[in-house]
Amino acid sequence: MLPFSGAAPGSRRALRDDAVLAAAVTLLAALLAAFVRDEHRPDAIGWALLMAANIPIVWRRRSPQLVLLAVAAFVVPYHTAEFTDIAAVPVEMLALYTVAATGRPRRALLTGLTVVGVPLAINASVAPYQVTEVLRISGWIVAVLLLGVYVRIHRQYVASVVERAERAERTREEEARRRVAEERLRVARDLHDLLAHSITLVGVQTSVAAHVLAADPERLDRKAVAKALDDIAETCRSARGELRATLEVLRSDPDEQRGPLPGLDGLTDLAAAARISGAEVDLSVRETPADAPPAVGAAAYRIVQEALTNAVRHGGPGLTIRVGVRTEDAALKVTVTDDGRAVRDPDHTPGFGLVGMRERARSVGGTLEAGPRDEGGFMVDAVLPLVPVGGLR
The missing domain is CATH 3.30.565.10 (Histidine kinase-like ATPase, C-terminal domain)
Structure with a gap:
C-alpha cells in the first residue's frame, strides 16, 4: 500500500499492482545480490530463499501481518547463513511499511518492538559483537515504520477533508434544491392568486354583459353593456400589470431587492x-x-x-x-x-x-x-x- 497506490485491498487491480511491485522488488534484490561486493554471495539455497521471500508481497494488502511473517520465514534463514544482507532489505522494509500503513499505530509499535527486540536479545546472548550492527539496522526499521504510520494518518486526513467537502457540496446542493422548490411554490401561489382572481372576475363580468344583451334586445341598455365591458377591460389591465410584475421578478437576479409586497x-x-x-x-x-x-x-x-x-x-x-x-x-x-x-x-x-x-x-x-x-x-x-x-x- 504505497502512497501512490489507491486500489482497494483484495481487488484485481490491487493484486495486479502488487504483483508488479513484487516483480520489481525481486529484480532489485537480484541485482543487489549479484553486483554488490560481498564475500558471502548467496548460493543456490540463498537464491531460493531470497526469491521466495518476495512472493508473499503479492498479497501484502490482503493480509499484511501474515505476509510479514511469511517474509520473515525466508529472510531469517537467509540472514542466519550470512548471505548478502542488503539484498533482502527491500522486501523486509516493504513488508514492515505495509503493516504500519494499513494498521493502527499500536500495531506498528508492537511490530517494531518485536522486530527489533527479538534480534537484539538473541545477538546480545549469542553474538554480543553484533549488537551495534543490530542497533544500526533498527534505526532504519523505526524510520520505515514511522513512514507507514505517517502515510496512514495522512490518508485519513485527506479522506476526512474529501468527505467534509463532499458533505458540504451535498448540503449546498440540497439548499439550492430547497430554494428552487420554495421559489417554484411561491411563483405557483402568486400566479394562482393573480390568474384565478382575475379570470373569475372577467367571467362574472362577461356573464353580466351577456345577460344585458340577451335580456331585452329591443331595449338594449347600452350604458350597462359599456359599463360591463369597461369593467372587463379594467380587470384585464390590472391582471396584465400584476402578471408583468411577476414575470419581471422571475427574470431578475434572485439577490436583487424585490418590489413592494401587496398589503x-x-x-x-x-x-x-x-x-x-x-x-x-x-x-x-x-x-x-x-x-x-x-x-x-x-x-x-x-x-x-x-x-x-x-x-x-x-x-x-x-x-x-x-x-x-x-x-x-x-x-x-x-x-x-x-x-x-x-x-x-x-x-x-x-x-x-x-x-x-x-x-x-x-x-x-x-x-x-x-x-x-x-x-x-x-x-x-x-x-x-x-x-x-x-x-x-
Missing part, C-alpha cells in the same frame, strides 16, 4: 373588484398596526383575494361577503364569510386555492381554517402572528 392597503381594491362582479362586500379593517411586517400584510392580502375569488365563483346570485381584519393577541386575524347558497358538487376535485391560503398562513407562522358554515355559505378564518417566521416572495 392591507390593497384590500379596498379587492373589495371594489368583487363588488363589480355583483357581490355585496362589507369590508372592516380596524386596529391594524401601521408597522405590521410586510410579509404578514402580503399574506393577509393574498388570503382575502383568494377567499373573495372563491366566494364570487361559487356563492351564486345575491351574494353578501363580509371581510374582517383586526389585531388581537399580537396577531392579525382575517375572517372572510359569505352567505352563498350555491350547491357544490361533492365529487368536484378541489383546486389549489385552499392549499395556497394555508401555505400563505404557514409561511408567516400562522394558521388557517376554512369550511362551510352551519347557517350556509363559507368561512375562512386566518390567524397571522405579527412576528413572522418566514417571508413571502
Whole structure:
C-alpha cells in the first residue's frame, strides 16, 4: 500500500499492482545480490530463499501481518547463513511499511518492538559483537515504520477533508434544491392568486354583459353593456400589470431587492373588484398596526383575494361577503364569510386555492381554517402572528 497506490485491498487491480511491485522488488534484490561486493554471495539455497521471500508481497494488502511473517520465514534463514544482507532489505522494509500503513499505530509499535527486540536479545546472548550492527539496522526499521504510520494518518486526513467537502457540496446542493422548490411554490401561489382572481372576475363580468344583451334586445341598455365591458377591460389591465410584475421578478437576479409586497392597503381594491362582479362586500379593517411586517400584510392580502375569488365563483346570485381584519393577541386575524347558497358538487376535485391560503398562513407562522358554515355559505378564518417566521416572495 504505497502512497501512490489507491486500489482497494483484495481487488484485481490491487493484486495486479502488487504483483508488479513484487516483480520489481525481486529484480532489485537480484541485482543487489549479484553486483554488490560481498564475500558471502548467496548460493543456490540463498537464491531460493531470497526469491521466495518476495512472493508473499503479492498479497501484502490482503493480509499484511501474515505476509510479514511469511517474509520473515525466508529472510531469517537467509540472514542466519550470512548471505548478502542488503539484498533482502527491500522486501523486509516493504513488508514492515505495509503493516504500519494499513494498521493502527499500536500495531506498528508492537511490530517494531518485536522486530527489533527479538534480534537484539538473541545477538546480545549469542553474538554480543553484533549488537551495534543490530542497533544500526533498527534505526532504519523505526524510520520505515514511522513512514507507514505517517502515510496512514495522512490518508485519513485527506479522506476526512474529501468527505467534509463532499458533505458540504451535498448540503449546498440540497439548499439550492430547497430554494428552487420554495421559489417554484411561491411563483405557483402568486400566479394562482393573480390568474384565478382575475379570470373569475372577467367571467362574472362577461356573464353580466351577456345577460344585458340577451335580456331585452329591443331595449338594449347600452350604458350597462359599456359599463360591463369597461369593467372587463379594467380587470384585464390590472391582471396584465400584476402578471408583468411577476414575470419581471422571475427574470431578475434572485439577490436583487424585490418590489413592494401587496398589503392591507390593497384590500379596498379587492373589495371594489368583487363588488363589480355583483357581490355585496362589507369590508372592516380596524386596529391594524401601521408597522405590521410586510410579509404578514402580503399574506393577509393574498388570503382575502383568494377567499373573495372563491366566494364570487361559487356563492351564486345575491351574494353578501363580509371581510374582517383586526389585531388581537399580537396577531392579525382575517375572517372572510359569505352567505352563498350555491350547491357544490361533492365529487368536484378541489383546486389549489385552499392549499395556497394555508401555505400563505404557514409561511408567516400562522394558521388557517376554512369550511362551510352551519347557517350556509363559507368561512375562512386566518390567524397571522405579527412576528413572522418566514417571508413571502
